[in-house]
Amino acid sequence: MTIPVRPPEGRLWPVDADAAVPYWVYSDPEIYAEELRKIWYGPHWLYVGLECEIPNVGDWKTATLGERPVVMVRSAQNEISVVENRCAHKGVKFCQARFGHSEELICPYHQWSYALNGDLQGVPFRRGVKRQGGMPADFDLKQNGLTKLRVEEVNGVVWATFSEETPAFRDYLGEKFWKHYTRVYDGRKLEVLGYNRQHIPANWKQMQENIKDPYHAGLLHVFFATFGLFRADQKSAVDIDDEGRHGILISRKGEQEKTEAMADIRNFQGDLVLEDPRVMDVVQEFPGEETVGMITIFPSVILQQQVNSLTTRQIVPKGPDGFDFHWTHWCYADDTPEMRLRRTRQANLFGPAGFVSADDGEVLEMTQQGATPSPDAHMILQMGGRAIESTDHQVTETAVRGMYRYWRKVMGL
Amino acid sequence: MSTTLTDRPAAITRDAIRDLYDDYYGALDEVRLHDWPEFFMQDCLYRVIPRENFEAGYTLSTMQAESRGMLKDRVTGLTRTQMYAPRYYRRFPTAPRIVGEENGGVRTRHNLLLVQTLIDKPSEIVLSAVCHDLIVADEGRLRFAERVVVFDSEMLPNSLVYPV
Numbered sequence: 001m002t003i004p005v006r007p008p009e010g011r012l013w014p015v016d017a018d019a020a021v022p023y024w025v026y027s028d029p030e031i032y033a034e035e036l037r038k039i040w041y042g043p044h045w046l047y048v049g050l051e052c053e054i055p056n057v058g059d060w061k062t063a064t065l066g067e068r069p070v071v072m073v074r075s076a077q078n079e080i081s082v083v084e085n086r087c088a089h090k091g092v093k094f095c096q097a098r099f100g101h102s103e104e105l106i107c108p109y110h111q112w113s114y115a116l117n118g119d120l121q122g123v124p125f126r127r128g129v130k131r132q133g134g135m136p137a138d139f140d141l142k143q144n145g146l147t148k149l150r151v152e153e154v155n156g157v158v159w160a161t162f163s164e165e166t167p168a169f170r171d172y173l174g175e176k177f178w179k180h181y182t183r184v185y186d187g188r189k190l191e192v193l194g195y196n197r198q199h200i201p202a203n204w205k206q207m208q209e210n211i212k213d214p215y216h217a218g219l220l221h222v223f224f225a226t227f228g229l230f231r232a233d234q235k236s237a238v239d240i241d242d243e244g245r246h247g248i249l250i251s252r253k254g255e256q257e258k259t260e261a262m263a264d265i266r267n268f269q270g271d272l273v274l275e276d277p278r279v280m281d282v283v284q285e286f287p288g289e290e291t292v293g294m295i296t297i298f299p300s301v302i303l304q305q306q307v308n309s310l311t312t313r314q315i316v317p318k319g320p321d322g323f324d325f326h327w328t329h330w331c332y333a334d335d336t337p338e339m340r341l342r343r344t345r346q347a348n349l350f351g352p353a354g355f356v357s358a359d360d361g362e363v364l365e366m367t368q369q370g371a372t373p374s375p376d377a378h379m380i381l382q383m384g385g386r387a388i389e390s391t392d393h394q395v396t397e398t399a400v401r402g403m404y405r406y407w408r409k410v411m412g413l
Numbered sequence: 414m415s416t417t418l419t420d421r422p423a424a425i426t427r428d429a430i431r432d433l434y435d436d437y438y439g440a441l442d443e444v445r446l447h448d449w450p451e452f453f454m455q456d457c458l459y460r461v462i463p464r465e466n467f468e469a470g471y472t473l474s475t476m477q478a479e480s481r482g483m484l485k486d487r488v489t490g491l492t493r494t495q496m497y498a499p500r501y502y503r504r505f506p507t508a509p510r511i512v513g514e515e516n517g518g519v520r521t522r523h524n525l526l527l528v529q530t531l532i533d534k535p536s537e538i539v540l541s542a543v544c545h546d547l548i549v550a551d552e553g554r555l556r557f558a559e560r561v562v563v564f565d566s567e568m569l570p571n572s573l574v575y576p577v
Contacts, residue, residue, distance in 0.1 A: 098465065192469075192471070193471060193473045194462075194463070194466040194469075194471035194472070194473025194474075195463060195465055195466060195471075195473075196463065196473075196475055197463070197567060197568050197569065198568065198569040198570075198571060198572070199568045199569070199570055199571065200571055201570075201571060220496060221494075222493070222494035222495070222496075223490055223494040223495065226494060269493050269494060272489065272493060272494070274482075274486045274489075275480075275481075275482030275483070275485045275486050275489075276478075276479070276480045276482030276483040276485075276486060278479070278483070279483065279486070324568060329473050344472055344473050344474075344477070345477070345479075347473055347474070347477070348476065348477055348478075348487075351475055352475055352569045352571070352572050352573045353461065353475045353476040353572065353573040353574070355490045355494065355495065358495060358497060358572040358573070358574060359495055359496045359497070361571045361572045362496060362497045362498055362571065362572055362574075363496065365498070365571055366498065
């Protein structure tokens, strides 16, 4: 039996239901625990990693889904398994490194050993020693393996879910987002360029909101606005799926010039010139005229295509007031050395020290600082009206409203 | 009274190396950001890179510059375009160890701890690193031709704002 969630005692949802969200969604521990159960361990696909990170049978990578540690392992030539990194015996998190290679998975404590797909293979002293001790006769290896997650590898990206109810990945995305997804993840082989990892002291939903909110990008990110990478006066769009859970910001690169739209941006730096503009050496590489396609896949990941910078940004929640943010910067395996260098240079725009992304980490921390002490106050989400629909401009919070409508449905609030 | 940098001889002695580091970390701790690019050659390599990338042979860095111009752009970004909470950074380098010579330059290594203090917060470590530097004589002073800061820290506390 599931216990219905209600807003915490004495706390109400604002009357303006779609365009206002109370701040207790960022801080209440009961709500967070319910999110883990209903969202992270519920019927949702979670990002685990890239297929190219474990090229050989026996290669594994550890990851955390929700708060649960898992191992993504190549269990056979054409098979990737994701199993819980928790020994069936005492709960030991048996894989401690980020990456490794082994013939089987063994817990160091009592050496219970598992096949790469999570099946329990052997338990030392199972028959006892000199007829003393040992496991009961009815102990069944088959019943005591590692928890196996459902897995789909989709054009180089590995997704897993704890729930049997999660629809197939393509149905989970919906046809519209399948098209957005396959624009960049088009089946070409991927290759890792490197990682960045940071802990952001803010509720995990804030990161999703940040990328569903194009309205901030031209205002907070002066570097973007100045060099025309993301501006309020560019042709752009926000697309959301039918459920409101996934979103994409689509934009084109503009020019470095003052326009009427830029007058509202107080700190626009129209006179700035880079001494060494190689970081802005952008080439068009995807179909269409758009240069930016930032996809939020609810709840665990942001798929970034910002000019030639390609990353997956995984969200790992760490309690109501913080999350770890794992960036995997990648390229196509057949990229030229020039393209790899270009993507590596453009990484200066993103990550924990990015000219643009550092702003986000900072402002999310400030949001948490302001919102946590006032759980009963609420945010105003009226930019672009109260509707939840795709738009052909950026001056909107429509995708944030869409996410909270979906969130309320899942949470039963 | 302290001597200015240009008064110093360009010979790469142990003392001169020590002075270079004292000046370099002094400038950064005092947030004299516009002085920072001058510690590097025109053509240089600057990287602040996670250890896991460095060991895997990836060049992708948390912060990177391939010229003094890019370092200046980093300063411009910081002072004109980026938004961040006010903070103090303080750097705790160990003494440099000379590990080799290369084309008339000297390779050094030292450990570095970078500590930040934010308003209302206890001081915390931003990163723990080893610096792989190549020091050369350039225009009558010592400069970095290469500085690669390889940090062990698996999870940065939010943003890395100022240079290392």
